[in-house]
Amino acid sequence: xxxxxxxxxxxxxxxxxxxxxxxxxxxxxxxxxxxxxxxxxxxxxxxxxxxxxxxxxxxxxxxxxxxxxxxxxxxxxxxxxxxxxxxxxxxxxxxxxxxxxxxxxxxxxxxxxxxxxxxxxxxxxxxxxxxxxxxxxxxxxxxxxxxxxxxxxxxxxxxxxxxxxxxxxxxxxxxxxxxxx
Numbered sequence: 001x002x003x004x005x006x007x008x009x010x011x012x013x014x015x016x017x018x019x020x021x022x023x024x025x026x027x028x029x030x031x032x033x034x035x036x037x038x039x040x041x042x043x044x045x046x047x048x049x050x051x052x053x054x055x056x057x058x059x060x061x062x063x064x065x066x067x068x069x070x071x072x073x074x075x076x077x078x079x080x081x082x083x084x085x086x087x088x089x090x091x092x093x094x095x096x097x098x099x100x101x102x103x104x105x106x107x108x109x110x111x112x113x114x115x116x117x118x119x120x121x122x123x124x125x126x127x128x129x130x131x132x133x134x135x136x137x138x139x140x141x142x143x144x145x146x147x148x149x150x151x152x153x154x155x156x157x158x159x160x161x162x163x164x165x166x167x168x169x170x171x172x173x174x175x176x177x178x179x180x181x
Contacts, residue, residue, distance in 0.1 A: 003132040004049065004100060008036050010128050011120055015039045030087050032097070044093055048084060049100045051140060052076040052109070073101045073109025081111075106137045 008014040016037040034047040054063050054072035062071045080099035088095040100116075101109035108116070120129035 003135045004047065005034050005036075007120065007128050007132045008034075011125055013039050014119070030084060032084060042093055044089075044095045046084065046088060046095065046097045047100055048080050048097075050076055050080065050102075052101055052103050054103050054105060070103055070107050070109045073103045073107065073112070076101045077109050077111045102136055102140060104140060106140055108133065 002019065005017050005019050008017050014036050016035075018035045020031055020033060032046040032048045034049075035044060036047070037044050052072035052075065053059075054070075056072070059072050059075070077099045080101070081097060084097045084099075088097055098111065098115045099109075100112045102112070103109070116129055116133070120126070
């Protein structure tokens, strides 16, 4: 969330950024990640950032049916909007809610992409918009890369053997694990 807040601080159209601002009507139960006011329009935007997992069992069929859609991201955006929108303050100043959702595969959900494009519009802000997109994608992919590297290390026996014995394969008894040695 800090990445988006820092980007909004660099964009001249945004002001009064507050990280983790609670919604008064929700009595502390709902805490969006960010609140910021658009200086020109006066609209107060509430933002909640999350990462959607497209590999959940309930999403396998919809993702397979529409592999180019950001199915998990769209579902998370809808759930977040339903959760937060009804608790926004009802004041003369307009308030809106925007869910910012990245999928674990690094793709950006559609409403997130539209909001980021609108919030950082123009050539002067292209680099500001690219910063959070890049940094969040790297933060999401770094553990994936580490997991893949760890998986390859296990497959090829590149890990250090456990203390006090020879290398074994998880879930296989030691004599069978050593057959490939």
